[in-house]
């Protein structure tokens with residue numbers, strides 16, 4: 001009926017440098033659609049990865065995180081194979097082979113033992129898993145809340161926005177660590193509750209404000225109006241248009257939240273306020289209550305492994321976040337091509 | 338003034354076949370200049386002021402004027418992206434069982450009705466770069482109206498999108514489905530924007546300067562395409578442009594806007610051949626029309642377009658008008674009057 005005329009030649013020509021389209025079949029069915037989408041996701045992941053690997057610090061930090069993840073996995077394996085639970089259990093074990101606890105590193109205990117005769121390496125490895133669980137749970141909770149709150153506050157504005165933003169101000173004004181100290185004194189906080197509290201405080205606090213300001217710039221884009229003309233309701237616009245455009249920034253703040261959560265755990269555990277079996281903070285706490293923290297570098301194996309792990313894992317997540325920033329935020333990208 | 342605009346509308350409707358697809362009466366939109374939660378705004382931008390016109394089924398009306406005169410605002414009011422401060426819009430969309438349906442007052446269209454309304458009234462946006470979500474594929478973008486309205490199953494929608502892509506000249510359609518907007522040229526994106534507006538089969542489309550962001554070589558292609566689609570599918574356009582030459586090519590009738598007001602409206606050739614308002618004449622003198630039989634005076638207009646914030650109660654064009662008189666200064670904005678069959682002008686000196 002309609003013939004797109006001579007001009008068609010001008011337009012159907014592809015602009016140079018377009019990657020091959022994942023779908024050329026004229027009448028794709030359900031399966032081809034899903035497949036094409038998967039290929040598309042893979043392609044955009046590859047694109048992001050290519051930018052990420054340009055950052056040396058980012059790659060190094062990611063390698064550090066992978067190393068810690070391997071450490072976390074290695075503990076249950078070692079316990080099941082070469083380590084006897086009587087001796088090597090991070091909490092209840094006792095190294096019968098030595099009498100001079102805390103014993104310095106030796107062949108059977110590569111990082112020595114703590115004042116209670118427990119193997120330090122086993123403690124270090126078993127804590128790694130808790131740190132990951134804590135950090136990632138807190139990050140998911142934070143970002144889940146912050147993304148939704150930011151998008152909703154930016155979209156509706158007015159009273160909804162005012163309420164969420166005053167709440168955020170309130171949370172920011174509260175000194176975070178002191179609040180956690182009070183809470184942990186009132187309730188017995190285990191790993192999960194700690195992750196939840198950190199997640200909620202972060203999610204309704206500063207992260208929500210940052211994601212909201214980003215959402216505000218998305219809300220005024222013409223494609224939001226186009227979606228409304230198409231017939232999209234509030235839910236459709238928030239979840240299909242605003243939130244997907246927030247996700248890159250959310251991912252970034254997930255990394256920063258992991259850093260904050262691990263650090264908060266270390267501080268609270270050091271103060272002996274948490275109901276955890278074992279953690280890096282508790283390891284330092286144990287050294288401190290035994291008076292070994294004042295002994296300078298003489299009992300280094302009680303402090304350095306845990307302290308260094310906290311420092312390295314925290315900075316690794318932070319630096320991965322900074323490297324992701326360049327992927328997410330093209331303005332920061334250095335031109336290398 | 339209100340009485341005047343009423344008279345105009347009824348005349349316009351009677352003058353036509355009485356079955357206008359869209360009828361607009363006394364449409365007004367004011368934006369508060371400083372809005373705060375607690376303070377009432379004291380100044381308003383009178384973006385659209387007492388605008389009336391109607392559009393017959395299959396007819397294209399051009400809305401022409403300088404940047405900032407309120408064209409986009411009229412368009413957004415017509416597709417209910419924003420609500421008018423006052424005035425009425427009514428639609429008489431064809432009912433499913435052929436023949437035109439009942440006239441519906443736009444202000445009564447809510448929630449469920451709004452969905453149905455969005456099937457009939459669509460908009461092509463000014464900027465083909467910003468009006469598409471960069472994270473969504475071309476398929477997602479075009480299928481959006483179908484998806485949110487729950488039209489058909491996935492495979493039906495894919496077929497429909499493929500069909501419309503072919504109609505707008507993006508072939509082979511399959512190779513475009515899973516591209517992202519940034520992988521397309523400006524002309525291709527504008528074709529996608531057209532496809533998105535037409536995919537659900539509307540009878541009325543607001544086309545907001547669909548060619549203004551394109552280079553000259555892409556323009557004619559898009560214009561021809563829109564012409565063909567309008568004829569083939571029986572669509573009425575409100576075609577917004579700042580370019581009289583474009584309007585001449587695309588539209589049956591043209592309405593000239595100045596600072597929120599329609600100052601002249603007539604059949605295209607009548608308006609171009611016999612412009613009566615000093616502003617229309619000034620616009621025409623700035624357009625090269627490749628037709629030597631057009632005679633025109635060349636009035637100069639002074640100064641620049643100003644923002645219509647709390648404008649004084651006189652002719653909006655007074656400050657720049659080369660033929661203004663004391664009468665113009667001391668009287669309110671002139672009413673629309675018919676100076677020939679279907680030729681409406683708002684000027685005391687016309």
Ligand SMILES: Nc1ncnc2c1ncn2[C@@H]1O[C@H](COP(=O)(O)OP(=O)(O)OP(=O)(O)O)[C@@H](O)[C@H]1O
Pocket residue numbers: 368369382384402403404405406407408409410411463579644645
């Ligand atoms: N949401 C808004 N809030 C406040 N003022 C607005 C808003 N939208 C438009 N305006 C004002 O209303 C006037 C008309 O704007 P509009 O976008 O309709 O002009 P236009 O004729 O489409 O111009 P252009 O050719 O540049 O697109 C302008 O002065 C503009 O600043």
Ligand code: SF4
Pocket residue numbers: 615616652653654655658659660661662665671683684685686687
């Ligand atoms: S009414 Fe007067 S001021 Fe206004 S356009 Fe006509 S002549 Fe000019």
Ligand SMILES: [Mg+2]
Pocket residue numbers: 408409410463545
């Ligand atoms: Mg505009």
